[in-house]
Amino acid sequence: MMELKEKLLSSFMAFEANVDVDSDLHNVRTEAIKNFEIKGFPTKKEEAWKYTSLNAVLKNDFSVFPKQENVISHVEVKKYFIHEIDTYKVVFIDGVFSSFLSSTTHDGLDVCLMSSALTKPKYKEVIETYFNKIANIDDSLTSLNTAFASEGAYINIPKNKIADKPIEIMYLSTGTEAALMVQPRNLIIVGENAQVQIIERHQSLNSNPVLTNSVTEIFVQERAIADYYKIQNDVQSANLVDNTYIAQKGHSVASVHTFSFGGNITRNNLNFYHQGERIESILKGITIIGDKQLVDHYTLVQHAEPNCESHQNYKGIFDGNSTGVFNGKIYVEREAQKTDAFQQNNNILLSEKATINAKPQLEIFADDVKCSHGCTIGQLDESAMFYMQSRGIPQKEAKALLMYAFSNEVIESIKIPELKSRITKIIATKLGVNMGFDL
């Protein structure tokens, strides 16, 4: 069996043969594959990947291009969508766009395909301005994605436009391939004073191994508001490396909520870059895992301008042999006076064998800033358990209620009510109780 790296490098040639070598993108892709060739897949020797090894996953004989177009009926996958409300949908099956399951638009805003944006002349200027402009070109997995970037969601909300309904980006894997690697690439531009809410989900429909190496670039312009929600509740054979890069202009507000409840290895690289004053960045997450699952949050907030705020709040509950990693970096440049950066990471270990590795990193070069971080690792409060049980709440429900209350700060800030109740339901299922958590 050929090593995955070799396979990807040789596939790149075949991939290149099918694309226009005269386009500017050709150079971008060539540079990217070179970087990947030099760096390869990350290993535990790198500080940023100290606690997360992809080695076992990379041993799978992944197909890097899906061989066929697959069809799924709506009934099969309805439950993965926020079907209680109307939404725009950009849906992919094994990396290929499904027009049947999607609901795209060009009416007042663009919710469509990356493949169109990358190839059609009318998007040329936008692609030149934004594509691969905020993504970290030194990062090997981001480079790998860039090299193969051809499909994903393209969302462009013009100036002053408030998207009339949330947008769902859904990547489904059918398992038709014995093992599949996909490289989705999303580009999202939220124009000046515009607003949008986006929900992203990756979902495998059977237990064949999947490795998703996703890159999302989000540009939030002056005074715009972007709320992004990631639902990670995949099956045990699914692996996800999510690389999200957000560039914010002055007075904008961007939030990312990451709900990690499933999957084998989930790595979230979430990066915020400030390009203006009075910016607000919000990073929140809830992780509830067990078995041998691993969820690794690697966040960066780059405070580069004065008077900006960032708030991070990550809650983790770890059972079984699961592993959690939280590496939160706040970088405050010398110019970024009056920065208000806050980071909190609270964890509960439910089992003796569960592990959490937490590492807050503050690098501050300005002298007039307010930066704080707090990290806690604890167990479930036994006295609270007895108190609740003595009032008639059974042990399992009492435990669930405590864990829900622990996560509630993050759940409370979900702005889409239907999504909030969906997340609540997923948590109840995850905790094995039938409760409404009507707190």
Next chain:
Amino acid sequence: MLSIKNLHARVEDKEILRGINLEVKAGEVHAIMGPNGSGKSTLSSVIAGKEEYEVTDGQIFLEGEDIGEMAPEERAHKGIFLSFQYPVEIPGVSVTNFMKTAINETRKAKGEAEMPANEMLKLIREKSELLEIDRKFLSRSLNEGFSGGEKKRNEIFQMAMLEPKLAILDETDSGLDIDALRIVANGVNKLRSENNAVVVITHYQRLLDYIVPDFVHVLYNGKIVKSGGKELAYELEEKGYDWIKSEN
């Protein structure tokens, strides 16, 4: 109602209860008094089913049923209520929703349907008025940032909501000023009936002026060393616990 026979219990290697015998009939109020460290709080925790304590001998019956092996929630479903000396703070869970959950889980355990929302609201209104509790208070996180008095009042509010057969009030008077004490005692008295019983655990006689006991027991060194009527409480107040200590 409650029948405790030769109860021995220990925590880790330390024996705390050394043969308790107690009979509480429906409609009665019993007071258990005793110096610090005599085992009063241990007794209440053991009756409620706290797992830290190991029952090494003896039995506890509620209405003739041995509850010794039951989980705390099962005991609660059978009608036991413990008002905590130190109520636990539970951030993120409001008083109202905690009560909703407790009542509906109890009903679920009995095979009954959940209480309809309007009925629940009516019950909450009625009982919060009884304990003179502000409505705003009910939406706050359970016990979080409550004053000592608020916590105790909230305990009795929960008791009123759950209508237990046997209520054990563990040092409910500690940390209460005279007004709060009056409100709490008044709440307890209004809940008393021929069908339920109350066990008041206290260090001082003060509470017993308000919740008048039928029987008073003195606990010392893990045993009930003296029992009598309410006059025993006055005698204790007058002579102090040294009187008991010197006799035993």
